[in-house]
Amino acid sequence: MTSYRILRARLGVLATAALLATGAVYAKGPSPEPIEPIKPHRVTHPAKVELGKKLWFDPRLSKSGFISCNSCHNLSMGGSDNLKTSIGDKWQKGPINSPTVLNSSLNLAQFWDGRAKDLREQAGGPIANPGEMAFTHDLAVDMLRSIPEYVAEFKRVFGNDKLSIDEVTLAIAAFEETLVTPNARFDQWLKGDKKAITAQELRGYQTFKASGCVACHNGPNVGGNSFQKMGVVEAYQTDNPAEGRSAVTGKDADRFNFKVPSLRNVALTYPYFHDGAADTLPEAVDTMGRLQLGKKFTPQENADIVAFLKTLTGDQPKMVLPILPPSSDQTRRPQPFE
Amino acid sequence: MTSYRILRARLGVLATAALLATGAVYAKGPSPEPIEPIKPHRVTHPAKVELGKKLWFDPRLSKSGFISCNSCHNLSMGGSDNLKTSIGDKWQKGPINSPTVLNSSLNLAQFWDGRAKDLREQAGGPIANPGEMAFTHDLAVDMLRSIPEYVAEFKRVFGNDKLSIDEVTLAIAAFEETLVTPNARFDQWLKGDKKAITAQELRGYQTFKASGCVACHNGPNVGGNSFQKMGVVEAYQTDNPAEGRSAVTGKDADRFNFKVPSLRNVALTYPYFHDGAADTLPEAVDTMGRLQLGKKFTPQENADIVAFLKTLTGDQPKMVLPILPPSSDQTRRPQPFE
Structure with missing residues (x-):
């Protein structure tokens, strides 16, 4: 990605898109395509990952x-909940679509507005x-400390x-880093098959390249590496009040700038x-x-791009469902209806 | 179990309890203890089980x-949700405690009142x-029929x-039948270790035997094989309006009769x-x-029985989290807030 990224930074997005359309940037450098294969994750601390997996699945x-992490980032469903916006405590309607956790370690920042x-x-x-x-960090830690198996495992x-x-979030992040999806058919093609x-x-x-989609959706995560305005050529019509990046930077110029979502596993992460x-x-x-591009794709172009996008589905993380350590008599009981 | 069950049927519950207290029934027959080890499940149709597993985890x-089957019968948490009563569509408060799915194939009937x-x-x-x-069978079937991978798998x-x-419930039941928990420490003891x-x-x-607990909690599932009145010696005080078996039989004599819960994995299936x-x-x-017994256990007796009950935790089902086939463009989208 490096040479491509430097080039893109120099030329700017639109110029790059135009160059991509001509194929001119592919002639040189070690990375002839703007999308790169995902590398499998190498686990360096398996015990931390295993603990993180338990926490990931623990609704306590x-x-x-x-509600656990997996409720809204369901690893059976592309790391998302496949709902327009998520369901929170007491069935509250979430403010924004739940992004997939898959390959999220490759993103430049987390959340749609990059606030983490x-x-x-x-x-x-x-x-x-x-x-x-709807919990607090203190109550979460109290819960874990009341369970001898968790105490021993931490x-x-x-x-x-x-x-x-901090240890809780470190362990969860270590688990999340394992959730990459290598070996998509498109990656096999990139590697020469x-x-x-x-x-x-x-x-x-x-068509995806020639039309300029790759200007934003590039790199190993086919996105996730920049913030871009939703609605460049034409304004995006939505009832959703989220204004994106400006909520973090306070800059009016960042209104409706959102992190470009990864297109990895996009066939699984509907709705969009x-x-x-x-x-x-x-x-x-x-x-x-x-x-974004001022271009009305023909039905054939649309079908072709969709067919391409479906080749970005990689090997889904294969994991044994964890068995959670039971609460002790001292563990504060959940309060679903209070 | 056979000889014990016949004997118990002949003598009636209370007489049996008295006999058990004397140890008289243990002298004869092939099964010297009223609790029997759980046998591992032999899968005869792995493809059906695998399909059932997907359906089990599918919130669609x-x-x-x-909400999937696993939401309230969480296989990471003893096959239960560890809540007093479950959470349903739109966060409705369920009417009754969610029974564990573990070893449920060994029960004489399903639900607390045995209505299935x-x-x-x-x-x-x-x-x-x-x-x-909160779905309908028709809509569930329509959803599955709109997904080519499910169609092919059925x-x-x-x-x-x-x-x-019918095929949906057959597959789910086939999966549930695999959810037995053999090899508890108590079963190892029963087998001679x-x-x-x-x-x-x-x-x-x-103490559990001598006090008469085994009158109801016996057999391989340490319960689950009879309906008994909740509150024999003293009435059970509760705000919960459930009246148990009488809702099924219409008989006043069955009021507050509930299926005796299994004590297998009881350390995991709180609250009770x-x-x-x-x-x-x-x-x-x-x-x-x-x-139930008109007996106030001493703190030592209570602690001893609790220690025994914790030996009933068996091998939890070890399973790879299924990857669900994605919805197609024709699949009706979920309606969480409508």
Whole structure:
């Protein structure tokens, strides 16, 4: 990615898109395509990952005892909940579409507005968000400290008796870092297996490049590495009040700038956009073409791009469902209805 | 179990309890103890089980797209939700404590009041219950039929193109039948490993037998094989309006008769009783002693019985989290907020 990224930074987005359309940037450098294969994750601390996996699936990190990380980032469903916006404590309607956790370690920041700089910072958010898990960090830590198996496991992993929220988010982030999806058919093609994708899928990729989609959706995560305005050529119509990046920077120029979502596993992560308004890939591709590129794709172009996007589904994380250590008699009981 | 069950049927519950207290029934027959080890489940149709597992974890069987079978019978948490009563569609408060799915194939019937004769009949219940998954069987089947991978998988498993709710519940039941928990330390002891349980745990078992607990909690599931009145010696005080078996039979004599819950994995399935009123095992043991047996256990007896009960935790089902087939463009989207 490096040479491509430097080039892109120099030329600016639109110029790059034009160059991409001519194919001029592919002639040189080690990375002839603007999309790169995902590398498998190498686990360096398996015990920390295993602890993080338990925390990921543990609904006792919510006030109700009903909502876990996996409720809204369901690893059976592309790391998302496939809802327009998520369901929080007491069935509150979430403000924004739940982004997939898959390959999220490759993003430049977390949340649609990038308000968390990394996975660790992100992980603490939903636990304490009154509209999501509705707990507090203190209560979450108290819960874990009341369970002897958790206490022992934190000690084994971190080598101390602290059991702090920092250790909780470190473990969750370590688990999340494992959730990459290598080996998509498109990655096989990138690596030289020219039979890994069909003629239509290849045509879709060529249209995707030639139309300028790759200006934002590039790199190993096919996105996730920049903030861009939703509605460049034409304004995006939505009832969703989220204004994106400006909520973080306070700058008016950042209004409606959102983190470009990854297109990895996009066939699994419907519905699309920050408001979840597009139910299907054909709809999302059509909207993106018109609003971001001023281009109305023909039905054939749309179908080709959709076919290409489906080649970005990688190996889903294969994992054994964790068995959670039971609460002790001292563990404060969940309060779903209070 | 056979000889013990016949004997018990002949003598009646109270007489049996008295006999058990003397140890008289242990002298003869092939089964010297009233509790029997759980046998591992032998899968005869792995493809059906695998399909059932997907359905088990699929929240698209609910109106909201958020609640799956596993939401209330969480296989990370002893097959239960560890809540007093469950959370249903739109955060409705359930009427009764969610029983564990573990070893439920060994029960004489399903639900606390036994209104479903088997797992297959049970499985259809929550999907269409407006207070639980709030869907309809027709909509559930429509959803599955709109997903090509599900269509193909049902065809492979059942050899036809029907894809009916009967096939859905058959597959879920086939999966549930695999959810047995053999190899508890107590089962190891039953099979002759006298070091598998401690002196206190053995003392607890002896008190459990001598006090008459085994009159209802017996067989391989340590319960689950009869309906009994909640509050024999002393009435059970609860705000919960459930009246148990009488809702099924219409007989006044069946009021407050509930299916005796299994004590397998009871350390994981808190809180206890049909209303989930007892948060801890010491509390549940104390209440059962007083209300069912007219016996106030000493703190030592209570602690011993609790120690014994914890030996009933068996090997939890070890399973790879399924990856669900994605919805197609034709799949009706969930309606969590409508």
